[in-house]
Amino acid sequence: MAAEGGDCADPRILQLRATILQSNHDIATHEHWDKERACVILSGGRDSSIAACAGRQPLGLRAAFTVLASPGATDRPFAAAVAAAAGLQHRQLDLSLEDVLQELPTCVRVLQSFDPMTLRNDVAVCAALRAAAAAGFTCAVMGDAADELFGGYNFTHRLDDAAWQHNRERMARLMRFGSVPLGRHFGLFVASPFNQPAVIQAAMQFSKADCVQLRPAGAGTGACPQREQHEHKQQDTVQQEDNMQGQQAQQQAQPEPGPSPPPLLGKMPLRLAFPEGPTCWRGKDPIEVGCGTTELGDRPWLPQPAEGYFSRLISDTELRRGGGRRRRKG
Numbered sequence: 001m002a003a004e005g006g007d008c009a010d011p012r013i014l015q016l017r018a019t020i021l022q023s024n025h026d027i028a029t030h031e032h033w034d035k036e037r038a039c040v041i042l043s044g045g046r047d048s049s050i051a052a053c054a055g056r057q058p059l060g061l062r063a064a065f066t067v068l069a070s071p072g073a074t075d076r077p078f079a080a081a082v083a084a085a086a087g088l089q090h091r092q093l094d095l096s097l098e099d100v101l102q103e104l105p106t107c108v109r110v111l112q113s114f115d116p117m118t119l120r121n122d123v124a125v126c127a128a129l130r131a132a133a134a135a136g137f138t139c140a141v142m143g144d145a146a147d148e149l150f151g152g153y154n155f156t157h158r159l160d161d162a163a164w165q166h167n168r169e170r171m172a173r174l175m176r177f178g179s180v181p182l183g184r185h186f187g188l189f190v191a192s193p194f195n196q197p198a199v200i201q202a203a204m205q206f207s208k209a210d211c212v213q214l215r216p217a218g219a220g221t222g223a224c225p226q227r228e229q230h231e232h233k234q235q236d237t238v239q240q241e242d243n244m245q246g247q248q249a250q251q252q253a254q255p256e257p258g259p260s261p262p263p264l265l266g267k268m269p270l271r272l273a274f275p276e277g278p279t280c281w282r283g284k285d286p287i288e289v290g291c292g293t294t295e296l297g298d299r300p301w302l303p304q305p306a307e308g309y310f311s312r313l314i315s316d317t318e319l320r321r322g323g324g325r326r327r328r329k330g
Contacts, residue, residue, distance in 0.1 A: 010272070012205050017273040019202045020050070023193040024058040027141065032189035035060025037138040040088070041128045041179070042066050043290045044078025046267055046282055047143025047152070050274045051193060052086045055141050063089040065132050065140075067124040069100045070292030074285050081278040093131055097309050100293060103127050110185045111178050120296055121287035122178040129179070133186035140188050144177040145195035149203035151211035151266035152284050164208040172200055206269050213268045219281040 027033055040052045042064035055061055064086070066079040076092075083090035103126040107119055110126075132140055147153050148171040156164055175195070183190030193199060265271070271280055288294040297308040 012202075012210075013269055013272045016199075016202050016269055019198050020193050020273070021054060021058070023196040023199050024055045026196060027055075027191045027193065028058050028060070030189070030191070033059070033139050033191070037062075037136060038141070039063045039065060039132050039135075039137045039139075040141045041125065041132070042079050042082060042088075042090075043075045043143070043285075043287065044080070044082045044279055044282070045075075045143060045285060045290065046270055046279060047146035047194065049078075049082045049143075049277050049279050049282075050146075050270060051141045051143045052082055052088060053277050054274060055193065056086045056088065059141055061086070061088060061141065063091055063132075063135070063137070065091050065093065065128040067093045067095060067100070067128045067131075067291050069095050069097055069124060070295050072295070073290060073292030075290035078279045078282060085278055091131065091135070093127060095127060097293070097296060100124060100127055101296075103130070106130075106185065107178070107182070110181050113178075116297065117288070118178065120293045122182065124287060124291040124293055125179050126182050129183050129186050129188055129190070133188050138188060140179075140183060140190050142177070142179050142190060142192045143194065144179060144192040145175060145200075146267060146270060147284065148172060148175045149194060149200060150206065150268075150270055151208060153266070154264075154284055157212050157264050157266065159208070161208050164212075169204075172203070203269075211268055212264055212266050214263055215265050215281065 028035060038060045040048065040055065040061050040063075042048045042052055043066065052061065052064055064079070064083045066075060066083075068076055080090060080092070100123050103123040104119060107122050107126050108114060111118065111122060113119065129140065149168065151157070151164070151168070156167055159167060177192075177195075179190045179192075265281070265283060267284075274280070286294070288296075295306075295309055298311050299306045299308065
C-alpha cells in the first residue's frame with residue numbers, strides 16, 4: 001500500500017472510505033441523533049477532522065467546539081483550519097487552566113477515575129461537551145477509536161508486527177471513551193464513526209506495515225515541537241489506559257509549518273482514504289498537548305524542564321508537610 005499521491009487504488013482503502021461514510025449515515029439514523037442540533041468536538045487532528053468534514057452533511061453538523069487551555073495549545077491553528085474547510089461555525093473556547101479545572105469534580109464523579117492522564121485529557125472534553133449542551137446541542141460526533149485501530153499512538157510504532165497486532169486487537173476489545181458517559185451526563189448523545197462495528201472490522205484488514213509508514217516526501221508537517229518528548233514520557237501510561245466558510249477562510253486559517261516532524265506516521269489508511277482537508281498529514285498530539293492541559297503537570301522531559309500548574313501552587317516541602325499532618329491524624 002503506497003502512501004504517495006492523493007488517490008489510492010488499493011481496494012481496501014476505497015472500502016474503508018465507503019465504510020466510514022456509511023457509518024456516518026448509520027449514526028444519523030440513530031434514534032438519539034438529531035440533525036438539527038448536532039455538533040462536533042474538534043481538535044483538528046486527523047480523526048476529528050474526518051469526523052467534521054466527512055460528517056458535515058450526513059450528520060447535519062452545525063458547529064465545532066474546541067477547548068484551548070493555554071497559549072501553547074497545539075490544536076489552535078489546526079482546528080480553525082478544519083472548521084473553515086468544513087463550513088462549520090467554530091466555537092473556540094479559550095479557557096484558563098483554572099477554568100478547565102472546574103470540570104475536574106464532574107470528570108472524577110462521572111468517570112470514576114483518578115488517573116492523571118485520563119483526567120488531563122477528559123477535563124477538556126468535558127468542558128467542550130458542557131458548552132455544546134449549554135448552546136442547545138443534543139448530540140456530538142467525536143474522533144474516538146481511530147488511534148486504537150490504525151496505529152495512531154507513537155509508542156506502538158516501536159513494537160514488532162506480532163506485538164503491534166496483539167496490542168491493536170486488545171485495544172479494540174477493551175477501548176472505552178470518557179466522551180460517552182460525559183456526554184450522557186450533559187444530555188448529549190455522543191458517537192464516533194470509527195468505533196462502529198463495520199469500521200472496526202475493516203480496520204483489522206490492515207497490518208502494522210499498512211498503518212505505520214514513513215511520512216511521504218512533500219507531505220505537510222503539522223508538527224508539534226514537543227510531541228515526541230511527551231509521548232516518550234507518557235507511553236507507559238497510554239498503554240495502561242488501553243482503557244475536519246469558504247475557501248478564503250480556510251486559507252487564512254491554514255496552520256504554519258512547524259519543525260521537522262517524526263519520520264513515522266500512524267493511521268496511514270485514514271490519511272489515504274481521506275486525503276482532502278488541511279490536516280491530512282498532522283501527526284499525533286495527545287489530547288492534553290493539543291488543548292494545553294499538559295501544563296497542569298510537570299514537564300521534566302522538555303529541553304528546558306517546566307513546572308506544572310500544581311507544582312507552582314504548592315512546593316514539595318509544603319506537600320510533604322501536609323502529607324505528614326494527614327498521616328498523624330490517621
